[in-house]
Amino acid sequence: MTPVVEVEHLEKRYGSFVAVEDVSFTVDAGEIFGILGPNGSGKTTTVECLQGLRRADGGRLSVLGHDPRREAERLRRRIGSQLQESALPERLKVSEALSFFSSLSPSGTDWETVMEQWGLAEKRSATFASLSGGQQQRLFVALALVNEPELVFLDEMTTGLDPASRRVAWDLIRRIRDGGATVILVTHFMDEAENLCDRIAVIDDKRVVAVDTPTGLIDTYAPDAVVAFSTDETDLTFLERLDEVDAVERSGRHVSVTGSGALLAMVAAELVGHGLAPTDLRVERADLEDVFLQLTTREQ
Amino acid sequence: MGTLARLSWLELKLFLREPLTVVFSLALPLIILFVLGGVFGNEPSRPGEQLVYRGVGAMDYYVPAYLSLVVASVCVMSIPTHLAGNRERGVLKRFHASSVGALAVAGAEVVVAFVLSTVSAVLLLVAAALVYDFDRPDSVLGVIGGFVFVTVGFAAFGILLGSVLPTARAAQAVGMVIWFVMLFLGGAGPPPEVLTGAMQTMLDLTPLWHAVKVMQDVWLGLDPGLSWLVFAGIAVVSATLGVYFFRWE
Ligand SMILES: Nc1ncnc2c1ncn2[C@@H]1O[C@H](COP(=O)(O)OP(=O)(O)O)[C@@H](O)[C@H]1O
Ligand SMILES: [Mg+2]
Numbered sequence: 001m002t003p004v005v006e007v008e009h010l011e012k013r014y015g016s017f018v019a020v021e022d023v024s025f026t027v028d029a030g031e032i033f034g035i036l037g038p039n040g041s042g043k044t045t046t047v048e049c050l051q052g053l054r055r056a057d058g059g060r061l062s063v064l065g066h067d068p069r070r071e072a073e074r075l076r077r078r079i080g081s082q083l084q085e086s087a088l089p090e091r092l093k094v095s096e097a098l099s100f101f102s103s104l105s106p107s108g109t110d111w112e113t114v115m116e117q118w119g120l121a122e123k124r125s126a127t128f129a130s131l132s133g134g135q136q137q138r139l140f141v142a143l144a145l146v147n148e149p150e151l152v153f154l155d156e157m158t159t160g161l162d163p164a165s166r167r168v169a170w171d172l173i174r175r176i177r178d179g180g181a182t183v184i185l186v187t188h189f190m191d192e193a194e195n196l197c198d199r200i201a202v203i204d205d206k207r208v209v210a211v212d213t214p215t216g217l218i219d220t221y222a223p224d225a226v227v228a229f230s231t232d233e234t235d236l237t238f239l240e241r242l243d244e245v246d247a248v249e250r251s252g253r254h255v256s257v258t259g260s261g262a263l264l265a266m267v268a269a270e271l272v273g274h275g276l277a278p279t280d281l282r283v284e285r286a287d288l289e290d291v292f293l294q295l296t297t298r299e300q
Numbered sequence: 301m302g303t304l305a306r307l308s309w310l311e312l313k314l315f316l317r318e319p320l321t322v323v324f325s326l327a328l329p330l331i332i333l334f335v336l337g338g339v340f341g342n343e344p345s346r347p348g349e350q351l352v353y354r355g356v357g358a359m360d361y362y363v364p365a366y367l368s369l370v371v372a373s374v375c376v377m378s379i380p381t382h383l384a385g386n387r388e389r390g391v392l393k394r395f396h397a398s399s400v401g402a403l404a405v406a407g408a409e410v411v412v413a414f415v416l417s418t419v420s421a422v423l424l425l426v427a428a429a430l431v432y433d434f435d436r437p438d439s440v441l442g443v444i445g446g447f448v449f450v451t452v453g454f455a456a457f458g459i460l461l462g463s464v465l466p467t468a469r470a471a472q473a474v475g476m477v478i479w480f481v482m483l484f485l486g487g488a489g490p491p492p493e494v495l496t497g498a499m500q501t502m503l504d505l506t507p508l509w510h511a512v513k514v515m516q517d518v519w520l521g522l523d524p525g526l527s528w529l530v531f532a533g534i535a536v537v538s539a540t541l542g543v544y545f546f547r548w549e
Contacts, residue, residue, distance in 0.1 A: 053397060053548075073399060081397040086390035091317040096310065101398050103306055127317075143398070 004029050004064060004151055004182045005050060011058035012045050019045045021206035023059070027199075032173065032183045034197030036190070036288075038296055041203045043186045044084050047153050050184075051081055064151055077105070080149035082140045084156045084186070090129035094120050094139060097128065098146055105147040117172065118142040133160040141169070145176065152176055155186040170196055190288040200288075204296040214288055221294045222286035227257045227267045229278035238274060242266050303404040308411035315412060321378075325416055329370045329424035336489060337362060337432070353491050356520060359434035361491070363425070364443075364519035368450050368511035369488040370420040374413050375454035376461065376482070377475045383409060383462025384471035387549060396548040406542070409462075410455040417451050438521030446518035449528075450511045453535030457507055460542040482508035507534045 005027035012020040020042040027033040035043050049056040050063050052072025061068050066075040088097055094115070102111035115121055118138045123131060131139065137160050144152055154173070158166045173196055177183050187193055193200050194214045202210045202217070210217060224246070230253045239248050244266045245259040257267055264283040271278065316322060337359070353361035383405075386392050395405060428434065437443045461478075465471040483489050485499055486508030495503050503509050513527035 051397065053393070076397065076399045083390070083393060083397055086394040086397070088394060089314050089386070089391055091314050092310070096313075100306060100310055104303060104398055104400065140394075143394075147398070 001029060002065070003027055004031075005033075005184070006062040007046075007050065007059065008061075009059040010046060010049060010056055010061065012042075012049055012054065013057050018206060020049070023201075023203065023206075023208050025201045025208060025211050027182060027184060029182055030177060030180070031198045032177050032185055032196050034193040034200035035184065035186045035203060036193045036200050036292070037188065037203035039188060041296075042206045043188075043203055044155055046203070047155055047184060047186055048083075051079060051153055052076060053081075053083075077147065078150050080144035080147060080152040080181075082144040082152075082154045082157050086140065088128040088139075091127045093125055093127055094131070095124040097139065098142060101143045102146045109146055109148050111142075111146050114142045114146050117175075119168070134162060134165050137161060138165075138169070141172075149181060151182045151184070153184050153186070156188070157185070158187070158189065158192060166192070190292055194288040202292065202295050209295045210291075217288065217291045218286055222290035223260045224258055224286055225260060225263045226284045227259070227264050227281070228255065228284065229271075229281040230254055231276055231278050233274075233276055238270055239267060242270060303400055304407045304411070307400065307404050307408040311408050311412045312415060315416070325374070325378075325420060326423065328373055329366070329420040330427055332366050332369055332373075332488075333424055333427055334431075336366070336483075337428075353493075354516065354522075357434065359428070359432045360520060361516065362488070363428050363432075363434050364437075364515040365488040365512040366424055366428075367421050367443075367447060367519075368508060368515045369483070369486075370424060371413075371417045371447070371451050371454050372482055372486075372508050372511065373479060374416045374420065375451070375458035376479050377472070378416070379409050379413055379455060379458030380461035380465060380471035380475045381468050383459060384465050385468030387462075387547060388467050390549065392547075393549045402543070402546055402548075406459050406546070409459055410452060413455045413458065414448070414451050417447075421447065435520065437519045439518060442518035442521075443515070446514050450514055450531070453531050453538075454507065454511065456535045456538040456542060460538040460545070463542050463545040463547065482506045485509075487512040507531065510534065 003026040005025075007026070008024045010020055010023040011018070023042065023046050025033075035046065037043050045054065048054045050061060050068055052068035052075050055069055063075055064078050068075055098111040098115055098120075102109045115124060118141060120135065120139060120142060123135060126135075128136065128139070137157060141154065141157055144154065157173075158169050161169060170192070173183060173185065185193070185196060197214060199211065199213050200217060201208050210221065212220065232253060236248055236250070236255065239245055239257055242259070244261045244263045245257055247258045249256050249258070257263070259267075268281060271281070392405065458475075461475060462471055465474055481502070485495065485502040486506040487503060488508060492500075492503055492509070510527040510531040513525060514531055516522065517524050517527070
C-alpha cells in the first residue's frame with residue numbers, strides 16, 4: 001500500500017531564515033501520525049507545506065498522490081485543515097460557518113452531524129467572536145472535517161482546551177481515524193502524542209530526529225526504569241549484582257534502583273528471596289517526556 | 301450557487317450586523333449631499349460669471365459627481381480595511397485552506413461594494429430630488445452602465461489598496477487620506493476650475509476626477525472624453541497589481 005504522505009528532505013526558508021532544514025517521514029493510511037517538537041522547531045511550517053499553503057523550497061513531497069506545489073487546489077479538496085492560527089469573521093454564526101464551508105464540497109456534506117459531534121449544537125446561533133477559546137477551537141476542527149476529508153491536519157488542536165475537553169477531543173480524533181481518515185496531529189503535548197499517536201516524528205531544530213511508535217521511542221531513547229521502595233535493610237549489594245540493574249541509590253530508608261529490561265520483576269524476586277517485602281515497591285517507567293528531553297538538545 | 305455568490309451573500313449579511321458601519325454608510329450620501337452641496341454647490345451659476353462646473357448648473361454638475369463620490373467612499377474606505385483586516389486576522393488563510401479562490405474573495409468585495417454603492421446612490425438621488433432642482437439623466441441606461449463601470453473600477457482600486465496594505469489600521473488610515481485628497485482635489489468638492497497649479501495636476505491624478513467626468517458625461521449627455529479610457533486604465537492596472545500583490549496571510 002502506498003503511503004498517504006511521503007516527505008523527503010523538506011526544506012523551507014522565510015527569506016534567508018531557514019525554518020525547516022531536513023524533514024523526512026511517511027504516513028500510512030489510517031494512522032494517527034504525531035509531529036512532536038518544541039515551539040519554533042518547524043512543525044507548523046512542515047504541515048503547511050504539505051497542505052500546499054506554503055511553498056516548499058526543497059525536497060520531495062507527495063500527499064494523497066499529489067504534489068502540493070503543483071496540485072494544491074486538487075489536494076485541498078481532499079484534506080481537512082485545522083490551522084494553528086486562523087480566524088473567522090467576528091459576527092459569523094457557527095451554523096453559517098459550517099454550512100458555508102460544507103457547501104464548498106461539490107457534494108455538500110452533513111454539517112449538522114459534525115456540529116453535534118463536536119458539541120456545538122447549542123452554540124449554532126452564536127457568533128464566532130462570542131465563543132470561548134475552546135469553542136472556537138472545536139469549531140475549527142469541525143470545519144476541518146466538514147468536507148469529509150481523507151486526510152486531516154490538526155495543528156495544536158487541543159491548545160486552549162480545558163483538561164476535560166481535551167479528553168473529549170482525543171476520543172473524537174480516534175473516531176475520525178475509525179471513520180477511515182488518516183490524521184496528522186501536530187502537538188507539543190507529550191501526553192497527547194503518547195496517548196493518541198500510532199507513530200510520532202520528533203522534530204527538533206528544523207529536522208526530524210526520530211520517527212517511531214511511542215513505545216519504540218521510549219525503548220530506544222529512554223529505556224531506563226526506576227524501581228523505588230523503602231527498607232531498613234542496609235546491605236543491598238545483592239541487587240547491584242543483577243544484570244538488569246545499573247545503579248542503586250539510597251537516601252535514608254528510600255531506595256531507588258535504576259536499570260532496564262525486566263527490572264521490576266527481577267528486583268522484586270531478589271527482595272523476596274532475601275526476605276524483604278516492601279509494601280511501597282513501585283516502578284517509574286520513562287515516558288515520552290524523557291525521550292523528548294533526551295532528543296531535544298536546545299536550551300529552553 | 302457558486303462560491304462567489306455564497307461568499308457575497310455571507311459578506312452582505314455580515315455587513316448588516318455592524319450597526320455602526322450601516323448607519324455611517326447610509327448617512328454618508330446625505331452628508332455629502334447636504335454638507336458638501338451646502339458648501340460648494342447650492343448656487344446656480346449666473347450668466348457672465350467665470351465658467352465653472354464644466355459650463356453646467358451647479359447641481360447638474362454635482363449630482364452625477366456625488367454618485368462617483370459615494371462609490372469612491374465605499375471602495376476606498378471600506379474594501380481595503382475589510383480585506384486587510386481579514387488577512388491580518390487569519391480569515392483569508394482559513395478561506396484559502398478550504399479552497400475558496402482569490403477570485404471569489406475579490407469578487408465578493410466587488411459585489412458588496414456594488415450593493416452598498418447602489419443603495420447609497422439611490423438614497424442620494426432621492427434626497428437630491430426632494431430638495432434640489434437638477435436635470436434628469438440624459439440616458440438612464442447610460443447612467444446605469446457608467447455607474448457599474450465606475451464601481452467595478454473603484455472596487456479594483458480598493459482591492460489593490462487592501463492587498464498592498466498590511467493591516468486593517470494601515471488600510472483605514474491610507475484609505476481616509478486618499479478619500480480626503482480625492483474629496484478636495486477630485487472634482488466632487490471645489491469646482492475644478494478654481495483649482496490652480498499643483499492642485500490642477502493633482503486633479504488629473506486622482507481616479508475620482510475621471511470617475512466624476514464619466515458619470516457627468518452619461519448623465520448630462522456630453523461627448524465622452526478621455527476620462528473613460530483613463531479610468532479603464534486605472535481599473536486594469538489596479539486589478540493587475542492587485543492580483544500580483546494579493547496575499548492570503
Ligand atoms: N511567515 C513567517 N515568516 C518568517 N518566519 C516564520 C514564519 N512562520 C514561521 N516562522 C519562523 O519559522 C520557525 C518555525 O516556525 P513554526 O513552523 O511555526 O514552528 P512550530 O510550529 O514548530 O512552533 C520559527 O522560528 C518561526 O518564527
Ligand atoms: Mg506551530
